[in-house]
Amino acid sequence: MVDSPGDIAELVRATWVVPVGMPALRNAAVWVIEGRIQAVGSFAELDHLCPKTVRRRAFVDSVIFPGFVNAHTHLELGRFAGRVSPNGNLIDWLTRLVAEIGREGSGEQIEQQIADVVQRGVLESLQHGVTCVGDIATSPRVVRPILADGGLLCVSYGEVIAIGNRRHLRDCRLETALTGGIEACGSSNVNKTARPRMRFGLSPHSPYTCEPRTIEFCVQAADPRKWPVCMHLAESPHEHQFTRDGAGPFAEYLKMLGVWDKSVRPTGKSPLELVYSLGVLGSRTLLAHGNYLTAQDAPLLAKTETSIVYCPRTHAAFGHDPHPFRELASKRVNVCVGTDSLVSNPDLSIPAELAYIRRAYPELPAGDLIKMGTSNGARALGFEEYAGTLESGGRADLAVLSLPADGENDDWVSVFDQKLPKVRATMLAGRWVYESRAAR
Ligand SMILES: [Zn+2]
Numbered sequence: 475m476v477d478s479p480g481d482i483a484e485l486v487r488a489t490w491v492v493p494v495g496m497p498a499l500r501n502a503a504v505w506v507i508e509g510r511i512q513a514v515g516s517f518a519e520l521d522h523l524c525p526k527t528v529r530r531r532a533f534v535d536s537v538i539f540p541g542f543v544n545a546h547t548h549l550e551l552g553r554f555a556g557r558v559s560p561n562g563n564l565i566d567w568l569t570r571l572v573a574e575i576g577r578e579g580s581g582e583q584i585e586q587q588i589a590d591v592v593q594r595g596v597l598e599s600l601q602h603g604v605t606c607v608g609d610i611a612t613s614p615r616v617v618r619p620i621l622a623d624g625g626l627l628c629v630s631y632g633e634v635i636a637i638g639n640r641r642h643l644r645d646c647r648l649e650t651a652l653t654g655g656i657e658a659c660g661s662s663n664v665n666k667t668a669r670p671r672m673r674f675g676l677s678p679h680s681p682y683t684c685e686p687r688t689i690e691f692c693v694q695a696a697d698p699r700k701w702p703v704c705m706h707l708a709e710s711p712h713e714h715q716f717t718r719d720g721a722g723p724f725a726e727y728l729k730m731l732g733v734w735d736k737s738v739r740p741t742g743k744s745p746l747e748l749v750y751s752l753g754v755l756g757s758r759t760l761l762a763h764g765n766y767l768t769a770q771d772a773p774l775l776a777k778t779e780t781s782i783v784y785c786p787r788t789h790a791a792f793g794h795d796p797h798p799f800r801e802l803a804s805k806r807v808n809v810c811v812g813t814d815s816l817v818s819n820p821d822l823s824i825p826a827e828l829a830y831i832r833r834a835y836p837e838l839p840a841g842d843l844i845k846m847g848t849s850n851g852a853r854a855l856g857f858e859e860y861a862g863t864l865e866s867g868g869r870a871d872l873a874v875l876s877l878p879a880d881g882e883n884d885d886w887v888s889v890f891d892q893k894l895p896k897v898r899a900t901m902l903a904g905r906w907v908y909e910s911r912a913a914r
Contacts, residue, residue: 617630
């Protein structure tokens with residue numbers, strides 16, 4: 475890790491600067507002063523404007539992007555990485571994960587493990603050029619203070635799970651999600667200032683782990699606080715059968731867990747219709763996955779300004795049907811990208827997710843691709859004023875990535891032609907917080 479003071483001024487130059495929201499600039503630079511972007515433009519122009527005393531830094535054969543946005547992860551679950559690999563069956567995977575969590579128990583030692591893995595997740599994110607994260611926490615008391623200290627822009631969604639005979643835990647879980655760790659964030663939590671670094675949110679986990687009243691409770695708790703809401707939705711083809719008929723593999727799953735009781739009832743609605751009727755949809759709401767949404771769902775999502783986060787490599791690992799993100803985006807739905815947790819994904823790299831999308835959908839315009847990993851994610855997390863683009867006055871969160879070594883194609887988007895794009899350096903609020911040791 476390289477750590478330099480954030481109050482210095484620096485002119486950072488690269489082969490390309492991709493500001494997002496305006497055209498990419500060749501042979502360009504970003505001028506940073508005291509953690510903010512002073513200007514973005516051609517190097518020749520900025521070199522002329524910028525006082526000679528300001529340090530110049532050039533990245534050869536490289537591209538400067540805004541810091542990437544990972545809109546969906548569960549950093550704390552990284553402790554189960556490699557132990558519960560996805561095998562194409564979501565319910566089987568959940569069963570194995572829940573069993574691992576149950577075996578683990580609780581206590582100080584576990585909390586320390588959670589703290590350690592979240593800390594590692596923050597560092598790994600920065601190594602992948604990710605500077606903004608939407609994280610789901612079931613142990614917010616442990617997770618939030620670490621995220622607050624990590625310096626990333628972050629929404630920490632406290633997770634709520636309450637259904638069947640476990641629904642009576644509802645108030646307790648909701649209380650934890652609402653208050654856990656907030657006080658300990660102390661001065662690190664600049665939630666109330668004009669320039670937030672961390673926000674709190676709520677996540678009623680899914681329609682098959684939260685009864686409708688619980689979901690409604692969460693919405694009613696989040697609303698007056700202006701907290702964002704994240705919910706896993708339409709992740710599996712079986713969810714529809716569960717919400718509509720109260721039957722199918724998810725019903726069997728709840729019975730197997732021993733939580734099924736008469737309170738779990740069919741709603742006659744699709745997962746999306748159900749959450750709409752409960753007031754979940756809105757501009758502060760992010761739906762995770764949406765693998766089985768269709769083009770017919772797009773108007774409602776667009777009208778309510780609800781965002782969808784697609785997790786490409788996790789989606790592939792479960793062998794789902796092709797994701798509808800292009801159909802949704804073509805109807806003005808905000809679609810961003812996440813990694814999901816290290817249990818179902820090999821790493822926390824958003825550049826690698828974009829590279830995956832580029833391989834799978836080569837016809838997708840480069841401008842649409844980069845927005846999915848930057849400005850769309852910032853909007854989904856409510857950080858559009860602070861992240862996702864490079865513009866003067868904005869926070870200086872930069873990701874510098876290498877162009878492919880063969881040098882045949884030096885268009886900026888060729889960065890994503892590499893399976894694992896190489897991050898040279900990451901700047902967080904004007905500080906270089908990561909620099910690759912690999913020389914090119
Ligand atoms: Zn998730």
